[in-house]
Amino acid sequence: MSADRPTLPPVRLHSEAELARDALSAPLMARAAKLARWAERGVPVGVGGEILQEPLAAATEHLGLAGDEDGPAYTAEAWQLAVDTGLVEIEEAPDDEDGTDLPDNAAAGTATPGEELGLLTSGSPQDILDIWLGGMETVLADAAAPDLADLADQLTQGGELDLDAIDWNPEEEAELLDGILGNLYLLTALNERPDQDVPLPALAASMIVPDDMDEPTDDVLEEVSEAMMRLDDQFRVLEPIGLVAYQPVDEALIEELDEDGETVLPQGPSTGSGPGGTPIAEPLTDEDVSRYGLVRLTPLGVYAVRARMLDAGVHAPAVGDLSDKGADVLLEALPDYPEPLAQAESELWLAARTPLDAARDLLAAARGDDERAPRRRLGAQQTLSLVAPDAEEALREVLDDRQLGGLARVWLAERALPGIPEPSQEMIFWLTVDTLAAQLDSAEEEEATAELRELVQGLTEQHSGFFETAWRVDHPATADVLEAMGRLHPDKKAAKEARKAAFKARSRQSD
Known part of the structure; x- marks a missing residue:
């Protein structure tokens, strides 16, 4: 394979206008924009730009989330996205003249709408997508971060964080998430139905179960189960930004299986990966498969993952x-x-x-x-x-x-146009060899090989003495085509004739 050939199959992207609309309607982005407009009169913030307790309550009310127990957390998350994407800008408060520290929960600055906010209404679709991509990177980093509850439990007595103690490697976590998104991207590109959901166990297994492992061991299954639960947490974080469409693992199922001390995997899933690491996600036999989580990249997600691949130097073609x-x-x-x-x-x-x-x-x-x-x-x-x-x-x-x-x-001839001269026998056979050479080069799947076998058999049945003429065809691929016909032809006598013809063709080419 030449170095300049595609390393990934192409994807069909939605138009920039459609993608920009999707970006604006993503729940997290929509909330961030709404908060940025709400900040017109100025919002007091802490040292890192975080919204303070009193305005947080007002912001939660403004988003209509006051009745949700997780409303303040959703609001704080949206506010942080507004800060990170420039939808709001922070003006730091002047230093205290006597140099004393600010009291807890005191404002360290004031947030007002940023320049980027105007681009959401007056900018181009690409302007909107650039802002969204910046926010998406922030959310990806959050998804790869350790669980906050684990962090609280593992803090040392001196108040310092011990990453070894929480078994978290930021680079490995980021690489694993990139790999998962890459597998989802590949499945989307290869699937005739890009909107088909992928079972979470199959996706986790595609990253962990070795290609040459026929039957996963208990240890590997346990590792898949742990990865699956980690992915469940991550996809819950990624869905609000519009990167994935996700149906989470059933909470009741997690509680049931945790009580029994079992792995969170369905019985009898068909999971694994194919040649070249291509993930396979066949339908699971369990009628209640959705309880184990279903995920797919959205059109906006396909666009985002491809953009990241291009930035990393990967050849990721798109139609057009x-x-x-x-x-x-x-x-x-x-x-x-x-x-x-x-x-x-x-x-x-x-x-x-x-x-x-x-x-x-x-x-x-x-x-x-x-x-x-x-x-x-x-x-x-x-x-x-x-x-x-x-x-x-x-x-x-x-x-x-x-x-x-x-x-x-x-x-x-296909257009029934007049005055088409009859082709010579030499041209007919040359075109036949050329067509077979092209199809042999692309017949990698079993189904394609079966179709080619039928074509080879049909050719020899329609033309008596086919091989006696074919070996004389002045085409660079004649010998290779005849050898392949010898392998593919179901009739032993015809296959032998093909191999003899291939030998003659090769001898002729070497003269």
Whole structure:
């Protein structure tokens, strides 16, 4: 695999306008903005910008949370987000002239609406998303922090925090959360239904159970259970900022299992990870699976995780990235895209060009004798199938081209256009080998291999003496294609003929 090929499958992003609306409507962001506007007359704050007890009560009332026992905590959280994102700005109080310390709960400054607040109403969608991304990073840091109750229990007598005592490593926690979000991102990209929920046990197992472990040990299951409960806490923190949609673990279930001293895992889950660390989350057999937690990235979450990956230097493509690139870049990337996203990418690329210009660019980029060329030509053929008949002239220009004449005839025939010259047998066989080479290169899944096996069998049944002609085809991949046909053909006699033909082709190429 070349170094410049995508390291992640592409994702389909919502428009910036849609994402900005989602950001503004995220509960935590909406509360922070409401508090920032409420601060117009000035709000006394403590040394770190925290809201003081008396204004906290008024702020909680302003948010309509006075009747919620957790209302003050939600309000303080929203206020802190407003401070961290610049929705409010702090003007420090002048130093006390006699140098005495401020009394407890005394104001160390005054908060008023910040410049960023105006961008939420008058700025561009990107301005709003930039503010939201800054707040999201703060929330991620909070999610990776240790439980406050644990901190209170583990404080030393001298009032100093011993991180070793609470078994918390900030870097490891941040990396684990990044890995979990990365797995969710990958599942979203690979799934035909991006809105499909992932069971929490499956997600936890995808980070902990080794790929080569057929049956997890009790110790590993215990580790998965502990990770699952940690994720439950983290996703509860991340949901209000709009990063994930989360159905938490049932509190009653946690109490039941904790009393019995059992791990918090459903019986008989199908969890683990596939090749390359790809997480697998098959449906669990338990009808009440939702009690164990369900999570998915929101469209805003997909945008955010991708932004973080790009900042980290990861190649994380999105549909539409190639619309302003040349046809050579498009055809090099399309073979690695899932079919629906490949078509969406092609449609956006074509929309920026006239049919005639697009067809000429695609045909020129499809030429070549390198290993990737067959896949580029297959991508060109699939993209050209979306091009309007106005491109007819470009296709007729390559009818005599050995590499492009076959696909040009297919395009013209599909549109029932007149005057299509009959292809020579040499062109037919060359196109057959080229098409098989492209499909062999992309047939990684069992289902694709089964379809290819049927194609190989059909070809040999339709053309008597197929292998006797095929080994003479002047195509760089002829020998490789014939060898693959020998492996795939279900008939032993035909498979043997394919292997013989492959030997002849290889000998011919070496002469």
